Amino acid sequence: MFTVKILTHFDLRGECLMKNLFILILCFSLLALAGCTAKKKKPVPKPPAEFDTVHLTAADKDLTLTVSRDIRTIPGTNTYAKAGNEAVSILVKIANNSEANIPVSPDSVTLKTNDGIEYKYSASLTEAVTGKSSFKNRSIPPDFQNGGLLIFEIEKGSKAENLTYKDKLGHNLVIKFPTEPKSNI
Incomplete structure (x- = not known):
C-alpha cells in the first residue's frame, strides 16, 4: 500500500510538473x-531634398490652390475648338484649410493669357475629355480637397500667363506660369 501511495503521489506531482511546464x-x-506582432513605430519621413517643381501653389488662410506647372495643349480636341483656337489643359486642386465647409467651383477659375484676354474653362471640352472625373461644384469639408482637369479654349499662339x-x-x-505649353503625344 505504501508503494501505491508513492506512485500515486509521484503521478500527481508529475502531472503538476507537466501542467506548470506547459503553462x-x-x-x-x-x-x-x-513581441513579433507589436506595431513598430514608423520612421519620420525626411523632407524632400528638392523643392516640388512639378506644381505651383498659392494659399490664403482658408484655401490652397495647386496647379500643374506644365500647361498642355490637347491636339485631339482641337477639332472641337473654334477655328483659330486651341484647347489647353491644366490640372487644378483646391484644399480646404479652414474649420468650415467651403463651396468650390470650376466657374471661379480664370486663365489669363499674355495678350490680356481672360478665359473661363470650357465645360463641354472638359466633360468630353474627362467625363466624370472633372472638377465639379462641391462643398469641401475641412482638411479635404477637390479638383480635376480643366480645359480652356484659347486663341492659337497665346501663352498662359496666370490662373486665378x-x-x-x-x-x-x-x-503665375513660368513655362510654355507642352504638347501631349
Whole structure:
C-alpha cells in the first residue's frame, strides 16, 4: 500500500510538473508572439531634398490652390475648338484649410493669357475629355480637397500667363506660369 501511495503521489506531482511546464511554455510563446506582432513605430519621413517643381501653389488662410506647372495643349480636341483656337489643359486642386465647409467651383477659375484676354474653362471640352472625373461644384469639408482637369479654349499662339481662383466668399488666389505649353503625344 505504501508503494501505491508513492506512485500515486509521484503521478500527481508529475502531472503538476507537466501542467506548470506547459503553462510556462505557453506564456513564453505568447510573449514572443506579442513581441513579433507589436506595431513598430514608423520612421519620420525626411523632407524632400528638392523643392516640388512639378506644381505651383498659392494659399490664403482658408484655401490652397495647386496647379500643374506644365500647361498642355490637347491636339485631339482641337477639332472641337473654334477655328483659330486651341484647347489647353491644366490640372487644378483646391484644399480646404479652414474649420468650415467651403463651396468650390470650376466657374471661379480664370486663365489669363499674355495678350490680356481672360478665359473661363470650357465645360463641354472638359466633360468630353474627362467625363466624370472633372472638377465639379462641391462643398469641401475641412482638411479635404477637390479638383480635376480643366480645359480652356484659347486663341492659337497665346501663352498662359496666370490662373486665378476668385469666388464669392472673397478668396482670390493667383498663380503665375513660368513655362510654355507642352504638347501631349
